[in-house]
Amino acid sequence: MENSENQVTEVKSFFQSNTAKMIMVGFLTLVLLIPLFFVQDLIRERSMRKTAMVDEVTELWGRDVMFYGPILRIPYTSYEAYNVTNPKTGVTTIERKAVSNYAYFFPNELKNTSNIKKNESLKRGIFNHVVFTADMNFKGDFTKPNFSKLGITEENIQWNKASIIVKTTNLKSIKSELKIQLNNDKFSFEPQNNDKSDYSVLATNNFDYKTLINNEKINFNFGITYNGSNSVKFIPVGKITTVSVDSDWESPSFEGSFAASDTTKTISNKGFHADWKILDINRTFTQQYVNALPDLDDYLFGVKLIQTVDEYQQNERASKYGFLVIGLTFLIFFLIQSVSKINIHIFQYSMIGLALIMFYTLLISITEHSTFSFAYTVAGTSVVAMITMYSISILKNRKFPMFIGVSLSVLYTFIYVIIQMEDYALLVGSIGLFLILGAVMYFSRKIDWSK
Structure with missing residues (x-):
C-alpha cells in the first residue's frame, strides 16, 4: 500500500x-x-x-523591351550554278540562275537617349503592378557600304532597293508613329514577317541609296515610345554606340555584357541616370553581314527595373x-x-x-x-x-x-x-x-x- x-x-x-x-x-x-x-x-x-495578375497585365501593357538596329539593308544579285541535262542528247551543261540576297550594314555611330517613367495606374482587384513608358530617341549615321569586302561587285548591287530595318520586341506596345529621317527625307516603318526569333522586324519602303547619300553619309534620326515592363535593353550595333538612360525608378539593376559608366551613374530615391559607351573593339562581331543577320543576344545590355522586395x-x-x-x-x-x-x-x-x-x-x-x-x-x-x-x-x-x-x-x-x-x-x-x-x-x- x-x-x-x-x-x-x-x-x-x-x-x-x-x-x-x-x-x-x-x-x-x-x-x-x-x-x-x-x-x-x-x-x-x-x-x-x-x-498571374502580373503576367496578365504585362501581356496587355507590354513586356521587356529589346532593340536591335537600325540596320541598312541593300539587296544584291548573286548567281547559283546548276547542271542541266538534255534528255535527247544526254549532254550536261552548266547554267546560272540569278538570286536576290541581302547585305546588312550596321551604323558607324549610334546614339540613344531614353527616358523611362513609372506608370502605377494598372490595377487588378487588390493587386497593383508597376509598369513603365519609355521614350527613346535614336540618331547616328551610316557610312558608304564596303561591298568589295564582302566579295560583291558593283554591277550586282541593287542600290535603288535599299531600306532601313530594326528588330524589336513588343510591337503591340509601341505607342508612337514610327518614322525615320534619312538626311532630308522621312520614311515610315512597316512590319514585316517575323524572322522566327523573339524579335519582330520593321522596315522602311525602298529608297535609292545613291540619290539619298550626302557626303558619303546617311544621317538618321527617329523616336519611338514603348509601353513596357521589367527591362529595357539594347544591342550595340554602332561602331561607336552611346546610350543614356534617365528614369524616376529608384531601384534599377544594370545588366548585360557591358557595364554602365561609374563616373556618371547616379541612383537616388528620385530615380537614376546611367550612360554606356561601347566601341566596336569591345565586342567580337563585325559591321556587315550577308544573307542573314546574326543572333547577338549575348551582347544585350541595359537596365532591369526591379522591386527589391515585394510585399x-x-x-x-x-x-x-x-x-x-x-x-x-x-x-x-x-x-x-x-x-x-x-x-x-x-x-x-x-x-x-x-x-x-x-x-x-x-x-x-x-x-x-x-x-x-x-x-x-x-x-x-x-x-x-x-x-x-x-x-x-x-x-x-x-x-x-x-x-x-x-x-x-x-x-x-x-x-x-x-x-x-x-x-x-x-x-x-x-x-x-x-x-x-x-x-x-x-x-x-x-x-x-x-x-
Whole structure:
C-alpha cells in the first residue's frame, strides 16, 4: 500500500517538475508549426495570384523591351550554278540562275537617349503592378557600304532597293508613329514577317541609296515610345554606340555584357541616370553581314527595373521567423513561471501561441491593402497588446506582463529591421541571436532545474 502511494507521489512530482513542463512546452511549439506552415502556404498562394495578375497585365501593357538596329539593308544579285541535262542528247551543261540576297550594314555611330517613367495606374482587384513608358530617341549615321569586302561587285548591287530595318520586341506596345529621317527625307516603318526569333522586324519602303547619300553619309534620326515592363535593353550595333538612360525608378539593376559608366551613374530615391559607351573593339562581331543577320543576344545590355522586395517576399521572410518568435516567447513565459513559481497551464501557452500565429494572417491581409510597414506596425501592436493583457490575468501582477510586452516589442522590431536589410541581414541576425542567447543564459543562471 505504501509503495503504491509513493509511486503516485513520484508521478505527480515528475509532471509538476520543470523538465516535464519544458517537454510539454517544447511539444506545443512543434505542434504550432502546423498552423504556421498553413500561413506560409497562404502567403505563397497569394503570391502566385499576384504573379498571374502580373503576367496578365504585362501581356496587355507590354513586356521587356529589346532593340536591335537600325540596320541598312541593300539587296544584291548573286548567281547559283546548276547542271542541266538534255534528255535527247544526254549532254550536261552548266547554267546560272540569278538570286536576290541581302547585305546588312550596321551604323558607324549610334546614339540613344531614353527616358523611362513609372506608370502605377494598372490595377487588378487588390493587386497593383508597376509598369513603365519609355521614350527613346535614336540618331547616328551610316557610312558608304564596303561591298568589295564582302566579295560583291558593283554591277550586282541593287542600290535603288535599299531600306532601313530594326528588330524589336513588343510591337503591340509601341505607342508612337514610327518614322525615320534619312538626311532630308522621312520614311515610315512597316512590319514585316517575323524572322522566327523573339524579335519582330520593321522596315522602311525602298529608297535609292545613291540619290539619298550626302557626303558619303546617311544621317538618321527617329523616336519611338514603348509601353513596357521589367527591362529595357539594347544591342550595340554602332561602331561607336552611346546610350543614356534617365528614369524616376529608384531601384534599377544594370545588366548585360557591358557595364554602365561609374563616373556618371547616379541612383537616388528620385530615380537614376546611367550612360554606356561601347566601341566596336569591345565586342567580337563585325559591321556587315550577308544573307542573314546574326543572333547577338549575348551582347544585350541595359537596365532591369526591379522591386527589391515585394510585399509577399517580405511576408514570407517574416513568417520564416515564426518558429523563433514562438520559441522565444514561450521561453520568456517559462522563465517567468520558474522564477515567480506561478503555474501557467498548457492551455494558456496554446492561446499565446495562437495569438502569435494570428500576427502573420493579420500581416498579409493588411499588407494587401496598404504598405508592409504599416501592416507590420498594426499587426505587431495588436498582438503585443493582446498577449500583454492576457498575461496580466495569468501572472496576477503588472511587472512581468510589462516585461513581456517590452520583450515582444523589441523582438518584432528586431525582426522588422532584419527583413528590411539586404546585405547585412545575416550579420545583424547572428549578432541579435547571440545577444538573446546571452540574455537567456543570464536570467536563467539561478533557476534550480532539479525541481
